[in-house]
Amino acid sequence: MTQIPAHKIEEIRNHFDLVEVVSSYIELKRAGRNYIGLCPFHAEKTPSFTVSPEKQLFHCFGCQKGGTLFDFIMEMEGLSFPDAVRHLAKKAGIMVENTSVDPSGQKKARLRTLLLQINNVARDYFQSQLWQTAAGKQALQYLLQRGMDLQTVKLFKLGYAPGGWQHLTAELARRGYDGMLGVKAGLLAAREPGQYYDLFRERIIFPIENGQGETLGFGGRLLKEGEPRYLNTPETLLFSKGGLLYGLPQALPAIRREKEVLLVEGYLDVILLHQHGFNYAVAPLGTALTTKQVALLRARMEKVILAFDGDAGGEKATQRSLEILEKEGCRIAVAVFPAGTDPADLLQKRGREYLSREILAGALTPLQYRLYLLKKELNLQNETERLVYWQKGRVLLAKCSEVVEREAQLKKIAAEIGSPLEVLRSDLEKIIQGIPVQNVNVGEETKKKEEAKLGPRALLEKEILASILQFPHLAGEAWQEVLPDGFSHLPFREIASKMYELFIQGVPLEAATLLSYFSEGELHKILIELLFGSRMAYDEALAAKALKSCLKRYKVICWGEERKQLIKSLNENVKAEEVTLKLQRIQELKRWEEELYRSGEGENSDG
Numbered sequence: 001m002t003q004i005p006a007h008k009i010e011e012i013r014n015h016f017d018l019v020e021v022v023s024s025y026i027e028l029k030r031a032g033r034n035y036i037g038l039c040p041f042h043a044e045k046t047p048s049f050t051v052s053p054e055k056q057l058f059h060c061f062g063c064q065k066g067g068t069l070f071d072f073i074m075e076m077e078g079l080s081f082p083d084a085v086r087h088l089a090k091k092a093g094i095m096v097e098n099t100s101v102d103p104s105g106q107k108k109a110r111l112r113t114l115l116l117q118i119n120n121v122a123r124d125y126f127q128s129q130l131w132q133t134a135a136g137k138q139a140l141q142y143l144l145q146r147g148m149d150l151q152t153v154k155l156f157k158l159g160y161a162p163g164g165w166q167h168l169t170a171e172l173a174r175r176g177y178d179g180m181l182g183v184k185a186g187l188l189a190a191r192e193p194g195q196y197y198d199l200f201r202e203r204i205i206f207p208i209e210n211g212q213g214e215t216l217g218f219g220g221r222l223l224k225e226g227e228p229r230y231l232n233t234p235e236t237l238l239f240s241k242g243g244l245l246y247g248l249p250q251a252l253p254a255i256r257r258e259k260e261v262l263l264v265e266g267y268l269d270v271i272l273l274h275q276h277g278f279n280y281a282v283a284p285l286g287t288a289l290t291t292k293q294v295a296l297l298r299a300r301m302e303k304v305i306l307a308f309d310g311d312a313g314g315e316k317a318t319q320r321s322l323e324i325l326e327k328e329g330c331r332i333a334v335a336v337f338p339a340g341t342d343p344a345d346l347l348q349k350r351g352r353e354y355l356s357r358e359i360l361a362g363a364l365t366p367l368q369y370r371l372y373l374l375k376k377e378l379n380l381q382n383e384t385e386r387l388v389y390w391q392k393g394r395v396l397l398a399k400c401s402e403v404v405e406r407e408a409q410l411k412k413i414a415a416e417i418g419s420p421l422e423v424l425r426s427d428l429e430k431i432i433q434g435i436p437v438q439n440v441n442v443g444e445e446t447k448k449k450e451e452a453k454l455g456p457r458a459l460l461e462k463e464i465l466a467s468i469l470q471f472p473h474l475a476g477e478a479w480q481e482v483l484p485d486g487f488s489h490l491p492f493r494e495i496a497s498k499m500y501e502l503f504i505q506g507v508p509l510e511a512a513t514l515l516s517y518f519s520e521g522e523l524h525k526i527l528i529e530l531l532f533g534s535r536m537a538y539d540e541a542l543a544a545k546a547l548k549s550c551l552k553r554y555k556v557i558c559w560g561e562e563r564k565q566l567i568k569s570l571n572e573n574v575k576a577e578e579v580t581l582k583l584q585r586i587q588e589l590k591r592w593e594e595e596l597y598r599s600g601e602g603e604n605s606d607g
Contacts, residue, residue, distance in 0.1 A: 004085050004096055008089070008096055011094060012096075016069055016088065016092070018068075019051055021072065022035075022058060026049070031050075034051060035053065037049050039060040039062055039063060040298065040299030040300070041063050041065050041075060042329055043328070048060055050532055056512060057511055057528070059529070064528075064529065065528075067524065068512055068515055069088070070085060077212070111237060116214055118177050118181055119216065121171070121175055121177070123205075126200075126207075129162055135160065135162055139204050139223055140160075143204065146268060146272070146348070148272065155274070156206065156274075157207045159204075159207070160205060161202065161203045165197040165198055165201070166197055168187060169197060172188070179196035186218075186236045186239060199231070200220045202222060202224060204221045206246065208233070209248070209249050210244060210249070211248050212249070216238040216239045217233030217238065217241075219231070219233075232286060242285075242292055242293065244285055245282040245296055245297070246283045246285060248282050252300070255280045256300055260301055261305070262280050263284075263307065264308065265284075265317065266344070268344045269281070270283045273343055273344075276347055276352045276355075282297075288320045289324050294324055298330065303330070303331040304330050304333070305332075306318050306321055306325075306335065307335040308321075309341070309342040310342065322370075333363035334368075334369040335360050335362075336359070336369070367409060371396060374389060375389060389416070390417055397428055397431075457554070457558070460553055460557065461492045461496075463546075464547070464551065465530050466530045469509070472508070472509040475509065477547070478547065478551065479503060481554075482554060483500065484496035484500045494523060495523060495526065515527055559589040560589075566582045569582065
């Protein structure tokens with residue numbers, strides 16, 4: 001794999017303050033020694049997301065995600081660890097050079113760099129064709145007729161791919177790029193080995209960028225009749241249409257400011273919405289919305305407005321998107337467009353104010369939208385179809401967890417079908433009672449189940465490790481009473497062994513240092529929980545006292561377990577001298593335990 005030198009990673013990490021970085025994405029408030037806010041990675045109403053300025057770590061008690069500065073950027077921006085480091089290095093103005101312990105990783109990193117370079121060359125070439133050629137100026141005239149102004153065309157870096165089969169192929173060759181590299185970038189195709197041709201021909205070109213503004217691929221729209229009308233870059237090392245959103249880099253500042261996203265279908269919709277001040281609009285790339293695309297937005301916004309086209313395809317896309325967004329816990333509104341129209345059409349024909357006042361301001365809740373679609377297919381003048389409306393509508397109502405909205409829609413349906421409200425309410429209650437209530441705080445429930453599995457000894461091991469992590473100066477006292485080999489829970493034993501090794505070497509125990517040894521997987525997750533999920537007091541004096549009590553209880557449990565094993569072994573065939581030794585050990589363990597009880601600091605064991 002490609003490895004960035006450790007000293008560079010440390011330099012970048014030390015350049016940033018985690019609280020400031022996180023605050024650029026979500027609102028944080030001070031709470032004692034830490035800062036808290038609503039988690040950007042899952043839906044919640046009560047803040048469970050914690051940032052420790054002292055440890056430079058974050059943790060969510062709800063979804064259990066946590067880690068260092070790099071972990072946060074990886075989650076927020078959908079980046080790998082090396083890319084997250086490079087992203088921050090670029091912001092800090094720190095040069096990063098890669099070393100490699102894996103030739104294949106080095107090769108992949110080099111190819112990625114080359115593909116970005118060739119995409120930039122292609123983007124600039126397409127732009128020059130739009131502005132400087134006769135055919136391009138015809139394409140530019142089409143864009144102006146669709147309502148765009150020149151500034152908007154430049155903002156979105158629009159271009160034109162000329163007709164013919166080898167214009168871009170020749171340009172890339174002139175710039176020194178091999179045709180096969182153009183194939184890997186998704187710009188060229190090969191008729192046979194060594195003979196290449198342009199994939200994009202006679203199309204307006206829409207560069208597609210990630211959140212960092214890197215050009216990863218292109219979309220192309222035909223200017224004449226033909227199929228496919230829209231063409232995207234095929235899947236490449238850089239480009240995956242299910243993981244990108246058109247217009248994201250242009251929309252990010254407004255999304256962070258407004259905490260809202262306007263999700264539309266097409267490139268032209270996005271561009272014209274931005275031009276008219278709706279600069280928080282983005283679009284999937286001709287596919288149904290995916291969880292990866294939602295992840296790009298989830299941490300930055302509080303509400304999604306779905307504004308897909310007013311046709312059958314738009315309705316299907318809306319319903320699929322609703323399912324995904326609801327699973328992600330997003331607040332959602334659905335803008336309904338007149339049949340056969342889309343945002344771009346309405347902006348051209350009716351203007352900004354109409355779109356804002358009549359369409360977006362009147363956006364429906366998911367329940368209202370589903371009832372709207374249901375009612376649209378039925379004739380409520382017909383008694384049979386009124387019954388169908390209620391039978392299907394009550395199922396939708398029963399799934400709604402918002403009591404106030406459910407009641408409002410129930411009253412509306414009662415008026416629409418001319419039935420007594422109390423009769424419908426009674427019927428609805430029967431349906432509701434058969435629907436289980438879903439617990440949304442999955443992380444907390446999972447944590448309780450995991451703790452229940454650990455048992456008393458492992459729970460105490462967990463508290464011992466947590467206290468050392470929070471107050472490293474307590475390590476000496478802890479290691480005098482218990483060594484890592486004595487830990488019963490294997491993950492805790494592995495973490496304890498590394499902590500003890502650092503203690504013996506005299507290396508200061510810093511959370512970020514320890515996390516670097518367990519950078520991924522289950523041990524990384526456990527470490528984050530130890531750092532944030534402990535019951536230990538934040539006050540050092542109280543923590544020291546709590547640790548003493550914890551260590552004593554731990555010894556009692558260990559003695560009790562040993563005593564049980566010895567008693568059990570006496571029932572086996574053992575020599576007389578062994579029986580004597582075991583009985584002596586049992587008495588010794590019991591005496592130690594009684595001495596702790598008399599001190600008033602031990603706790604009764606179950607042995």
